[in-house]
Amino acid sequence: MSRSERLLDLVQTLRRHRRPVSGQTLASELGISIRTLYRDIATLQGQGAPIEGEAGLGYALKPGFMLPPLMFTDEEIEAIVLGSRWVAKQPDNRLSRAAADALAKIAAVLPDDLREDLDASTLLVGPRVEASEGIDLGAVRQAIRDERKLAILYNDAAGAGSERVVWPFALGFFDKVRVMVAWCEMRQGFRHFRTDRIARLDITGTRYPRRRQTLLKEWRATLDEAPRP
Template identity: 65%
Template sequence: MNRSVRLLELLQILRRHRRAVSGQVLAEELGISLRTLYRDIAALQAQGADIEGEPGVGYILRPGFMLPPLMFSPEEIEALVLGSRWVSSRADNDLNDAARNALAKIEAVLPSDLKAHLRDSGLLIVGGERGSDGVIDASLVRRLIREERKVEMAYADASGRASERTVWPIALGYLDKQRIIVGWCELRQDFRHFRTDRVVTLTPLPGRYPRRRTQLLKEWREHVGISPPPL
């Protein structure tokens, strides 16, 4: 276990204890010496962790401390790298740039051993190709979803026949080769899925739609039988 991972584990152990826990118990759980434990406690305190206590008395972590980015485990870093590479190969240019910028910010504050792990990750995204959004701007759709805005949409079906819809967009699904707008369709009075490459025109309307997106998304998941994604 490298030091960064060990410090993360020490914080998690302290979080599990509501009362002061002795250094000996902490050292045994981590499989380290008391001397190493005391150094690790001092290192976490220097990073801003509100750990109270002293040798012979015990230690307790006060609430409110947030893990700094340097506390990512190697597995968490691999998840971030893999997700970033998937976005770069499947999503639009704006999300591609955002993923690269996010990784650069994380790399800037990682210790040297974890920086190397980030740069040299052996996880690859193989095959597939970036889907087409046709005439619409995916970044605009994402903004309208965040703002809970209605849109006027001309949408073509598989035969090319276009219909005018007023839609409440609630989600944007990224499939392997396609992107799907999930929304409430006023014409059909039901949830509908719209392929972005079949949208002929998309015009934002003023004001928000009358219901909260979170509630609509919950109803859509129940409608199609999809469980909420893990946090």
């Protein structure tokens, strides 16, 4: 068991006890020495965990404590690194920078042993996807967050263009294309728009009349109802 996993187990064990519990009891439950327990408690307290008590009196964790970002298992570290590296190579420049910045912030608060694991991760991502969008994907994400209508000029597979007003509520990232999922006012239904075929995009400033979570739920229901091949 890694040190980070042991610290996480200690926090979880303290959560199970509503009253102060002796150090010897904690050490026995965790299968560690009392000396190691005292050292781990001191480490957690130094990182901001509100653990009250002392040797001989018992320990208790104040309710409402949220685990700090350094409390990751080895596989959680790998998932974070892999996901961040993948996003960092996407054509959405703002999202790409945000992924790199987030990974740097996480690395800054990790203890030395976990920081080394993060830097030495051998889970790799393929080459950066070459951007083919003529629009700012960040504007699409902003419209989704704000639940704002978009006015777009969309070209179909044959190159024919059409003016649309849509209610965007999801954005899918695939290996070679990005797809905006939206309610289309012209078609009066859910439609999928490849972002590389959107020739023009304007945020109207008008809020669409339904919540994006509701639209997402209804769209998913249509997928469940679709006939299977």
